[in-house]
Amino acid sequence: MSGISRRNFIQITGGAAAVSTMGFSNIILAGKSAGHVVIIGGGVGGATAARYIKRADPAVQVTIVEPNANYFTCFMSNEVISGERPLDSIKFGYKNLESMGIKVVQDYASNIDAKKKHVVTKKSGNIAYDRCIVSPGVDFKWEMIEGYDAGVAANKIPHAWKAGPQTALLHKQLQSMKDGGTVIIAPPPNPFRCPPGPYERACQIAHYLKNNKPKSKILILDAKDKFSKQGLFTQGWKKHYGYGTDNSLIEWVKGAEGGIIEGVDAKTNTVTGSVEEYKGDVINIIPAQKAGKIAFNAGLVNDKGWCPVNQQTFESTMHKDVYVIGDSSVASPLPKSGYSANSEAKVCAAAVVASLHGKPAGIPTLVNTCYSLITPDDGISVAMVYNFDGKKIQKVKGSGGLTPMDSSEAMRKREARYAHSWFNNITNDIFGG
Amino acid sequence: MKLNKKVLGLIVLGGLAVSGNSWSGTASALDLANTCAGCHGVDGSSVGPATPSLAGISSEYFTETMASYKDPEGRYSTIMSRIAKGYTDEEINLMAGYFSKQKMIPAAQDFDAKQAKAGAKLHKKYCEKCHEDGGRSSEDDAGILAGQWMEYMQFTMDDFTNGRRDMPKKMKKKVQKLEKAKGAAGMTQLMHFYGSQK
Ligand SMILES: Cc1cc2nc3c(=O)[nH]c(=O)nc-3n(C[C@H](O)[C@H](O)[C@H](O)COP(=O)(O)OP(=O)(O)OC[C@H]3O[C@@H](n4cnc5c(N)ncnc54)[C@H](O)[C@@H]3O)c2cc1C
Numbered sequence: 311m312s313g314i315s316r317r318n319f320i321q322i323t324g325g326a327a328a329v330s331t332m333g334f335s336n337i338i339l340a341g342k343s344a345g346h347v348v349i350i351g352g353g354v355g356g357a358t359a360a361r362y363i364k365r366a367d368p369a370v371q372v373t374i375v376e377p378n379a380n381y382f383t384c385f386m387s388n389e390v391i392s393g394e395r396p397l398d399s400i401k402f403g404y405k406n407l408e409s410m411g412i413k414v415v416q417d418y419a420s421n422i423d424a425k426k427k428h429v430v431t432k433k434s435g436n437i438a439y440d441r442c443i444v445s446p447g448v449d450f451k452w453e454m455i456e457g458y459d460a461g462v463a464a465n466k467i468p469h470a471w472k473a474g475p476q477t478a479l480l481h482k483q484l485q486s487m488k489d490g491g492t493v494i495i496a497p498p499p500n501p502f503r504c505p506p507g508p509y510e511r512a513c514q515i516a517h518y519l520k521n522n523k524p525k526s527k528i529l530i531l532d533a534k535d536k537f538s539k540q541g542l543f544t545q546g547w548k549k550h551y552g553y554g555t556d557n558s559l560i561e562w563v564k565g566a567e568g569g570i571i572e573g574v575d576a577k578t579n580t581v582t583g584s585v586e587e588y589k590g591d592v593i594n595i596i597p598a599q600k601a602g603k604i605a606f607n608a609g610l611v612n613d614k615g616w617c618p619v620n621q622q623t624f625e626s627t628m629h630k631d632v633y634v635i636g637d638s639s640v641a642s643p644l645p646k647s648g649y650s651a652n653s654e655a656k657v658c659a660a661a662v663v664a665s666l667h668g669k670p671a672g673i674p675t676l677v678n679t680c681y682s683l684i685t686p687d688d689g690i691s692v693a694m695v696y697n698f699d700g701k702k703i704q705k706v707k708g709s710g711g712l713t714p715m716d717s718s719e720a721m722r723k724r725e726a727r728y729a730h731s732w733f734n735n736i737t738n739d740i741f742g743g
Numbered sequence: 744m745k746l747n748k749k750v751l752g753l754i755v756l757g758g759l760a761v762s763g764n765s766w767s768g769t770a771s772a773l774d775l776a777n778t779c780a781g782c783h784g785v786d787g788s789s790v791g792p793a794t795p796s797l798a799g800i801s802s803e804y805f806t807e808t809m810a811s812y813k814d815p816e817g818r819y820s821t822i823m824s825r826i827a828k829g830y831t832d833e834e835i836n837l838m839a840g841y842f843s844k845q846k847m848i849p850a851a852q853d854f855d856a857k858q859a860k861a862g863a864k865l866h867k868k869y870c871e872k873c874h875e876d877g878g879r880s881s882e883d884d885a886g887i888l889a890g891q892w893m894e895y896m897q898f899t900m901d902d903f904t905n906g907r908r909d910m911p912k913k914m915k916k917k918v919q920k921l922e923k924a925k926g927a928a929g930m931t932q933l934m935h936f937y938g939s940q941k
Contacts, residue, residue, distance in 0.1 A: 736781040
């Protein structure tokens with residue numbers, strides 16, 4: 311494809327779309343193309359799908375539409391917040407994808423015309439597809455917290471639930487906070503991306519405070535009454551951060567006891583709970599979530615705001631030849647995680663390639679694992695293997711589960727090392743190396 | 744990858760088998776193996792620093808290891824027993840076929856050249872008999888040591904010596920002999936030798 315400008319490429323493939331209504335697409339560029347797949351979102355799901363389509367069949371043309379030049383992983387971003395690793399270490403570009411022949415168009419997809427089979431972009435016009443894969447991550451329900459919106463989040467009260475500038479802002483706020491300050495973390499109601507994430511964040515921040523600002527405190531104002539890996543986190547908080555004592559670095563207020571927050575005042579740094587008001591020196595609000603905006607624009611969502619799919623292929627049940635993977639899709643029993651999105655992308659890539667060749671889809675097999683770091687040397691994990699029962703994805707009975715509560719310090723240290731290995735391997739799998 | 748047709752074949756080979764209402768089917772070797780990449784690396788070559796590479800593993804050693812992870816009395820692991828329990832014997836055999844055919848990309852890790860040199864000699868004397876070809880071979884039902892992540896091998900030796908994993912009797916003899924002759928330093932030198940192998 312080298313030597314052909316971005317704009318030309320889009321026009322050429324746009325032309326091909328006219329042909330493709332006659333049957334199997336004849337993309338003009340490569341005479342023997344097996345079809346054109348347009349992927350919306352170059353995050354975990356999108357980049358993995360692109361690579362695995364190319365691995366399965368290099369003759370399939372793959373275009374990613376992604377507004378950002380670089381992607382910052384959310385995983386390990388809590389370590390950036392605490393200062394354990396630099397922001398650059400979670401930053402990934404698209405060079406390796408491009409060297410596989412994947413076209414990356416830096417643009418924002420504003421809609422999908424599922425009848426005419428093209429993606430509408432902000433700057434690059436319409437991009438025709440034979441199959442479209444949508445992996446836009448999550449969007450926030452700002453309206454659920456009065457006084458909170460994208461502007462407030464960008465400058466004053468970060469969510470840091472999409473990594474990059476938000477991660478940097480929260481890190482900076484923590485660094486400039488005085489010793490003795492209060493950090494408020496407000497986790498969202500279910501379902502949301504990375505269920506253990508807010509509690510791992512509390513650990514990472516507590517680790518930073520313990521070593522740098524020991525008179526400070528973390529107040530978790532939770533929308534829920536229980537949370538992921540609760541037993542292990544509580545055990546870790548007790549062991550390392552004095553949880554349950556008068557000097558605890560961490561206090562957790564559950565939803566039923568006033569943890570649900572209704573509003574925020576960015577001027578006075580005050581959070582309004584259902585029972586009382588809380589003042590914080592650093593405030594991190596993680597809003598309730600829904601599918602990415604493009605999914606709403608393109609009519610891919612159900613009444614709950616997520617995208618239902620055929621769980622064998624991840625093809626949308628709303629639009630033919632459009633597939634949704636990652637956080638936006640209804641992939642339960644898989645949680646909304648990076649490992650899930652990576653696993654779903656592989657199932658989807660195989661199904662898309664099979665379908666372009668007029669073959670039936672294979673049988674899905676998936677894995678999820680989430681590591682969390684309680685301290686840099688104390689790692690815990692949850693894992694699960696999934697298969698397909700003919701209609702739906704199901705957990706394989708007897709598989710998976712949590713790190714045992716009684717595992718030794720040495721084994722927790724191993725898990726921390728394996729957590730970092732996981733980060734290196736999965737980012738290599740997603741973005742190439 | 745230039746395996747175009749082959750890979751596609753594998754995808755379809757998984758195939759569906761629905762008879763009446765009962766569903767039965769097995770995912771393809773490739774699709775199964777791809778789910779492990781998030782931890783073990785693309786095509787089973789881990790970029791580390793601790794999770795082991797699987798590429799080039801002998802299928803016997805692979806199937807025995809997975810069976811041992813599934814067994815509550817079997818080999819200790821931080822996470823693999825939770826994962827291995829998710830697979831049938833048939834699925835494990837398919838993955839064994841896949842990983843044994845992959846070419847291992849040796850770990851890019853720091854090692855001490857002096858220690859590695861000393862380790863080379865110790866390897867010949869104590870380990871080569873079973874870990875042939877300088878630890879490159881995964882025959883004799885053992886894993887690949889040359890180019891494996893040193894940290895993983897240290898964890899593993901720790902499991903062997905502390906009874907979390909059964910050490911083959913004859914290997915135990917050699918390890919004890921080594922310990923007697925060289926102390927703990929000998930094992931460290933061996934690790935640097937394996938770690939230095941490209
Ligand atoms: C603090 C934190 C810690 C986490 N830790 C872990 C962990 O340890 N393990 C784990 O497995 N998971 C973890 N996760 C979850 C993981 O990051 C997500 O589940 C994963 O990123 C989901 O992948 P995705 O492809 O759905 O979305 P994303 O990775 O967010 O990718 C979406 C991409 O789409 C682009 N996009 C959106 N809309 C458009 C549009 N209209 N047009 C074009 N492009 C668009 C975005 O710019 C983005 O690049 C964590 C999350 C957080 C917040």
